[in-house]
Amino acid sequence: MAIIEQRLGATDGWVKMPDGNLFYIMGFVDITGVPETAVVSYRGKARLIAPLVEAKVGDEVYLTLTNLGFPGRPDLDDSHTVHWHGFPNQIPLYDGVPEASVAVRVGRDFDYYYKPLDPGTYMYHCHFEPVEHIQMGMVGPLIARPRDYDPGVPALKTAYGSGTGTEFAREYFVFLTELDARAHEFMVLVQEYDWSEYRADYYLINGRAYPDTVKDNGDPSLPSQPFSARIKANTGDRVLLRFVNLGYQQHAIEIVGIPLHVAGVDAQRPVGLNGEDLSYGKNVLYVAPGQTYDVMFTAPAPGTYPLYNRNCHKNMNAGVAPGGMVSEVAVHPGTLPPQPGPNA
Amino acid sequence: MLRNVDLWTRDGFFSTPDGSSIYFWGLASREDGKAQLPGPLIVVQQGDTVRINLTNTLPEATSLLFPGQEGVTVDDGTGPRPVQPRFGPGGVLTSFTDYADYPDNPMANPTRVTYAFTPENPGTYLYWSGTNVHRQVLMGLHGCLIVRPADYDESVPARRTAYGEGTGTEFDREYVLVLAEVDPELNYNVEHGFPYRVRDYKPRYWTMNGRCAVDTMLPSGVGYLPTQPYGSMITAEPGEKVLFRYAGGGIENHPLHPHGNHTRIVGLDGRLLRNGATDLSYKRFTVLVGPGQTYDQIFIWTGLGFDPVTHPIPTVLPQLQNLAVGHAGNTLWSGSAYLGLKGDLPVGVADLNDMGEYYFMLHSHEEVQITNWGKYPGGLMTMVAVFPSGRLGERHGRIPYTESVPV
Numbered sequence: 001m002a003i004i005e006q007r008l009g010a011t012d013g014w015v016k017m018p019d020g021n022l023f024y025i026m027g028f029v030d031i032t033g034v035p036e037t038a039v040v041s042y043r044g045k046a047r048l049i050a051p052l053v054e055a056k057v058g059d060e061v062y063l064t065l066t067n068l069g070f071p072g073r074p075d076l077d078d079s080h081t082v083h084w085h086g087f088p089n090q091i092p093l094y095d096g097v098p099e100a101s102v103a104v105r106v107g108r109d110f111d112y113y114y115k116p117l118d119p120g121t122y123m124y125h126c127h128f129e130p131v132e133h134i135q136m137g138m139v140g141p142l143i144a145r146p147r148d149y150d151p152g153v154p155a156l157k158t159a160y161g162s163g164t165g166t167e168f169a170r171e172y173f174v175f176l177t178e179l180d181a182r183a184h185e186f187m188v189l190v191q192e193y194d195w196s197e198y199r200a201d202y203y204l205i206n207g208r209a210y211p212d213t214v215k216d217n218g219d220p221s222l223p224s225q226p227f228s229a230r231i232k233a234n235t236g237d238r239v240l241l242r243f244v245n246l247g248y249q250q251h252a253i254e255i256v257g258i259p260l261h262v263a264g265v266d267a268q269r270p271v272g273l274n275g276e277d278l279s280y281g282k283n284v285l286y287v288a289p290g291q292t293y294d295v296m297f298t299a300p301a302p303g304t305y306p307l308y309n310r311n312c313h314k315n316m317n318a319g320v321a322p323g324g325m326v327s328e329v330a331v332h333p334g335t336l337p338p339q340p341g342p343n344a
Numbered sequence: 345m346l347r348n349v350d351l352w353t354r355d356g357f358f359s360t361p362d363g364s365s366i367y368f369w370g371l372a373s374r375e376d377g378k379a380q381l382p383g384p385l386i387v388v389q390q391g392d393t394v395r396i397n398l399t400n401t402l403p404e405a406t407s408l409l410f411p412g413q414e415g416v417t418v419d420d421g422t423g424p425r426p427v428q429p430r431f432g433p434g435g436v437l438t439s440f441t442d443y444a445d446y447p448d449n450p451m452a453n454p455t456r457v458t459y460a461f462t463p464e465n466p467g468t469y470l471y472w473s474g475t476n477v478h479r480q481v482l483m484g485l486h487g488c489l490i491v492r493p494a495d496y497d498e499s500v501p502a503r504r505t506a507y508g509e510g511t512g513t514e515f516d517r518e519y520v521l522v523l524a525e526v527d528p529e530l531n532y533n534v535e536h537g538f539p540y541r542v543r544d545y546k547p548r549y550w551t552m553n554g555r556c557a558v559d560t561m562l563p564s565g566v567g568y569l570p571t572q573p574y575g576s577m578i579t580a581e582p583g584e585k586v587l588f589r590y591a592g593g594g595i596e597n598h599p600l601h602p603h604g605n606h607t608r609i610v611g612l613d614g615r616l617l618r619n620g621a622t623d624l625s626y627k628r629f630t631v632l633v634g635p636g637q638t639y640d641q642i643f644i645w646t647g648l649g650f651d652p653v654t655h656p657i658p659t660v661l662p663q664l665q666n667l668a669v670g671h672a673g674n675t676l677w678s679g680s681a682y683l684g685l686k687g688d689l690p691v692g693v694a695d696l697n698d699m700g701e702y703y704f705m706l707h708s709h710e711e712v713q714i715t716n717w718g719k720y721p722g723g724l725m726t727m728v729a730v731f732p733s734g735r736l737g738e739r740h741g742r743i744p745y746t747e748s749v750p751v
């Protein structure tokens with residue numbers, strides 16, 4: 001069992017939408033291994049979405065949160081936390097709820113400790129003033145791998161452990177959020193926002209709106225939005241999609257021509273008390289805020305299969321189509337090299 | 345057993361933590377009682393003959409629906425008959441079921457009716473108005489009905505269940521959370537007789553058992569919330585089975601997420617999740633509670649075994665001055681990492697922690713729903729408090745066995 005040390009900076013930054021609009025965000029940035037003297041250079045470099053946190057069952061994760069402050073809002077001295085959403089049997093100290101434990105002040109560090117015992121897809125987010133900090137972008141994906149996970153052995157490259165029928169060749173998180181333009185504008189203009197007026201203008205997958213969703217990981221035009229939402233596979237590959245919803249609305253995702261099989265919900269296999277297999281198929285996956293779904297499919301014949309939101313008004317950028325929660329599954333005829341890691 | 349439940353529709357005002365006083369229509373369980381939000385919790389037993397005597401004092405006809413109950417009859421003074429929808433001039437539907445008319449109606453129908461039914465299945469149900477539902481349900485005419493299994497026996501753990509012995513639904517404590525939302529402008533329009541346009545519906549408040557956070561965490565029956573008698577603070581001890589009964593009383597979806605652990609959903613809409621020998625229950629960390637839906641779930645928090653001597657936490661707690669403790673000047677944190685221990689808290693932060701108990705938030709993850717008119721904290725939020733073993737006492741989370749729980 002490994003010890004994983006990861007360090008996240010909490011700060012602010014800017015994201016770009018395909019129509020050219022820039023939006024102020026709050027978020028996390030990976031500062032693992034960054035020398036103490038260089039940490040300050042990550043102020044203002046928040047990412048949407050936050051870095052992937054990944055561990056195996058039995059690993060010990062020491063996650064350090066450093067509050068780097070908001071260079072774009074020097075008047076604000078908000079604290080932050082990390083909440084591992086869904087972690088079973090958590091204690092308040094590591095749960096990141098400021099009202100029930102502690103938060104991290106500007107310029108300070110705090111170590112969270114997790115020893116995951118149940119595999120699956122989770123999420124993490126800041127829980128300080130959560131209606132604001134989550135919408136502003138302090139959200140990230142989290143994968144707990146089964147204890148016997150071994151990416152070099154096909155039978156052990158699984159979502160839920162050997163023998164659970166969750167072997168996969170490739171995996172992608174499909175991380176759903178929305179962006180309310182006024183909320184972000186008010187934030188940078190130092191104005192109070194009435195959250196009951198919440199209205200989504202942009203619908204994002206992995207922090208991007210279409211057509212940016214299909215650009216590569218680390219596309220230089222999107223320095224704060226490193227994650228592509230394009231899914232790639234070879235014909236016949238078993239593909240695992242890890243859906244997370246950290247928006248404030250339900251979303252209904254369909255992949256044209258590719259039925260989905262639900263192998264996990266909320267980091268639990270659908271299994272009855274006596275081991276009954278309750279997994280099921282879906283054509284359109286309906287995901288609520290705070291839920292995760294582990295969904296599998298076998299990549300069909302080579303070609304491009306669009307992914308979109310069956311809440312069709314969400315396939316737009318500020319009311320203009322095409323945009324929003326649209327991406328694609330690109331199936332290759334066996335020419336793709338093995339996937340080096342999630343979403344790679 | 346014959347169970348008589350008397351209900352009076354009445355108007356009143358409920359209050360929100362940000363100082364609003366909002367007009368609503370509710371139900372009272374005594375003739376001289378106040379309307380309450382939600383309606384009185386009705387607890388009956390499978391096989392009982394349940395008679396609901398509804399007296400209307402509102403300015404329009406009203407009724408009650410009992411979704412999940414079959415063979416409901418109504419008696420308006422001429423003897424019981426199966427409930428029927430009511431139609432007005434031109435054959436237009438005016439009510440989904442027989443109603444109690446409003447006082448002084450020139451048509452002079454009875455203002456009092458008795459609905460009767462025999463619940464066949466245990467579980468969690470809602471009841472709500474079946475008349476002018478777009479107004480009356482939203483104005484507050486809804487409540488929760490618990491049906492105990494026929495073999496229920498509170499004093500026998502194997503029979504203190506949601507669905508009967510052997511169904512895997514034993515619980516140590518149980519809590520009802522009725523969810524709804526309020527657009528105060530619509531309530532204001534009803535109060536003043538202005539046009540009511542539900543298409544303009546824009547909720548500003550979200551209620552859990554009729555209260556908005558942080559009032560949700562106050563005890564049941566506090567005197568300054570006379571029309572909102574039900575608290576939503578959940579208490580338990582480690583390892584206990586806690587039955588959460590979620591019920592969607594409003595018209596929106598509410599994705600409820602408890603911190604601390606998953607729940608196992610054992611019943612939906614008052615039906616055990618089991619087909620013959622096949623168990624269909626499942627675990628979730630977020631449950632999307634839709635309008636009219638109920639979810640029976642078992643929550644257990646066992647912890648991770650941290651103990652200051654045998655299994656200390658593997659990180660060093662920073663000095664207090666390097667931590668942000670206390671939100672809005674008070675904290676539920678004990679100052680210690682360990683259950684049952686208290687530690688130092690910063691000077692000036694009010695200590696709301698009693699004996700080192702743990703608090704886990706339970707809230708809607710549609711985060712706008714945890715505000716009061718856009719301001720956090722508020723709305724659909726409460727806490728699950730886990731007390732050290734043996735310290736909580738039995739009475740918490742024990743709903744009286746066959747009583748309608750009065751104001």
Ligand SMILES: [Cu+2]
Pocket residue numbers: 083085125290601709
């Ligand atoms: Cu969460």
Ligand SMILES: [Cu+2]
Pocket residue numbers: 083127601603705707
């Ligand atoms: Cu939370």
